Amino acid sequence: MTQIFTPPETRIAIVTGGARGIGAAIATRLAEDGHDVAILDLDREQCADSIRAVEATGRRGMAVSADVSDEDAVRRAVAQVADTFGSPTVLVNNAGVLRDASLSKMTVRDWDFVLDVNLRSAFLMSREMEPHFRATRWGRVVNLSSIAALGVFGEANYAAAKAGVQGFTKSLAIELGRFGVTANVVAPGFVITEMTREVARRVNLSIEDVTKEMMVNNWVGRAGIPEDIANAVGFFADV
Template identity: 65%
Template sequence: MTASSNRIAIVTGGARGIGAAIATRLATDGYDVAVIDLDADACSETVKSVESLGRRALAVAADVADEQAVRDGVAAVVDGLGAPTVLVNNAGVIRDRTLAKMSLDDWNVVIDVNLRSVFLMSREVQGHMRAAGWGRIVNLSSIAALGVVGEANYAAAKAGIQGLTKTMALELGRFGITANAVAPGFVVTDMTREVAIRMGVPFQQVVDEMMKTIHVGRPGEPDDIANAVAFFVDPRSSFVTGQVLYVAGSPRC
């Protein structure tokens, strides 16, 4: 089976923001898209966007940090659309606290949703990719992997994703499967707006502060991240694997 004959993708956390933009971009590139999120109804706009581009779409409700839910969710995708050969692990949450104030629950929830889910989803989907002899796994990391005050849990999860991605690239390459990571910088989304609300400051103040470390003259948009994901998914990127691409408007390493 070739890439062109099995164009089915899964995007986790695709109800809004970056995940929704990725799902739409993949549909533009000719993929049918399954969107996995906690609430299937919340994915309705993403589904409409995919279908408006002439592609099939499926919303699946699943907790991607739960092993059985992942198995059931992927099975629902196979039944509804077919075997997936593209997986974008985008689901994520934040629970920001300084180390001294961070509870074990804050730590566990962020590690489970942001990192454990990548392992569970990739393990479940890679068998379908092996059977097809082709696959693309793209994991969403973050510039937080380089360290950030108040996000020890999130930074650890996003750094872990980078190590996991490189290991998957080593193990799965001989099956025609690539694994890469996209690490966004500051992106304007509902999530970043909610951070400003929790901080009790105007969102524009957050943007102005972040712009001090962004050198292209503007904050990031979800489409910037979707474009980077599309590069790694493209069949022409078959010689690129185990890489981390920082999409941050400034040099990062």
């Protein structure tokens, strides 16, 4: 028998790493689409602009300070959102970091840090959200991967983490589908954000030079912007 899963009247989204860049654009897009939005980030104060953008749409916004690679912090953060807004129904695992180095120069600390923030956090957040999805009989998980999952020189840690996100998401879809939950991945290419600007500065290049280099294999003909990614996430959060 085919089951019909109906979305709740009040849709509540959690976006990790939503203080700036792609995460901030996602938070705004979800609010425009009718979600109340909670942003989880290390520094609650840095979320102020994102929260103002959410609230400008007429939806509720809140910021929670949390290290999403820490199990206890994740548990407290999701509970705080549920206590304030109600049971969350949409999870966007966007938090991510880079620690670039060639294999011979990469430290175990940098390997672990990138895997923890990019992959471990997606696992912890998804696991903590599962009871809410099951109770509501509806949920949407959108995980941010990257084309770097295909392999990039100097980013073995990041490539491994983002490839792991893709495999993890496929397993989520299989496990949680029977509860009305979908799980999808958005894998951006080169997007101009503060993080990519920081990378350019570290290698003593201008963002214009980096963009020109990245456009060699970019058939769209331009660099991505955060709103491009937010639009894709918004689609998966609602279908």
